[in-house]
Amino acid sequence: MLSRRECLKLIATSVVAAPAFRVSPLRAAQWPQRTVRLIVPASAASGTDFAARTFADALAARWKQPVVVENRPGADGLIATTAFLGMYDDHAMMYSFAGPMSLLPVIHASLSYDPRRDLVPISLGADTFVAFSAHASLNLGSLKEFVALARSQPGKFNYYAPSGALPYLLAGFLKSQNLDLVQIYYREQSRGLQDHAEGRIPFMLSVMTDRLPVVQSGHVNFLAVTNGTRAAMRPDVPTAVESGFPEFAFDGLAGFIGSRAMSADVIDRISIDVRAVAADHAVSDRLAVVGQLARGTTPAEFLEMIESQRAKIATIVQETGLRPQH
Secondary structure: HHHHHHHHHHHHHHHHHHOOOOOOOOOOOOOOOEEEEEEEEOOOOOOHHHHHHHHHHHHHHOOHHHHHHEEEEOHHHHHHHHHHHHHHHOOOEEEEOHHHHHOHHHOOOOOOHHHHHHHEEEEEEEEOOEEEEEHHOOOOOOHHHHHHHHHOOOOEEEEOOOOOHHHHHHHHHHOOOOOOEEOOOOOOHHHHHHHHHOOOEEEEEEEHHHHHHHHOOOEEEEEEEEOOEEEOOOOOOEEEEOOOOHHOOEEEEEEEEEOOOOHHHHHHHHHHHHHHHHOOOOHHHHHHOOOEEEEOOOOOHHHHHHHHHHHHHHHHHHHHEEEEEE
């Protein structure tokens, strides 16, 4: 029989070694037993919100339990991530762009969470198409023409990219081409879009659907998408790689992220279900209309994508010295 001291030592060792679960995690066969909360770090009616609700409806039908979307926008996902981790609930997930795991750890000296320890990638949900555009008055038809024009007139042109990873991506591309353009900041993206449509901002990088109306009206031209494939909604627009600029490649990753409150087999089960939903033509067709490519992955594949994106952003920040704007 163990002595009292040996028992206490064994208990202490077990507490340190065991995962920090506040409740015993459910197994995959038992999950879900109640409403699932889906935290979204974007406003209602945004592209991320639209995808989250599309997946939520399909997953609720598979799980026979409600999946409720909760919008927590702001601070490039920091507000939603902090709230989500504070829940510590095995029936809560995030549907989020990759920023909380790829961007925020790079641009902030300290965070209230450890992305590698506290956040668990489950599955990619969709790849949002990101496009670079020029005002039509410049008569540009390609990225190569943009580079040639900007290089011939350093410091003359300005550009806008909304918050998140995109300002870093564009700054890194300009640095790689030794181009001198002026970045313009807006508190509201709608103002930046308006100034781009009216020519006060010649160049813009953002999700493709933001500018479809002004492109269709002839005020703005898409020059390229940063994604690995062309967008079904505008198959005439080449990718950055096809245009000869692989350094400008970047996928708009968005997907499901869990926490340590979930058991590993529940994570795997959710990933399988998300992949099945993403492969459903009813879901993929709906997302394609709003400029998103439905893509399910394994947890390991999603993690690899996030880590690759984080490494790219870290390199850009180091090379450009760009820091968050407040």
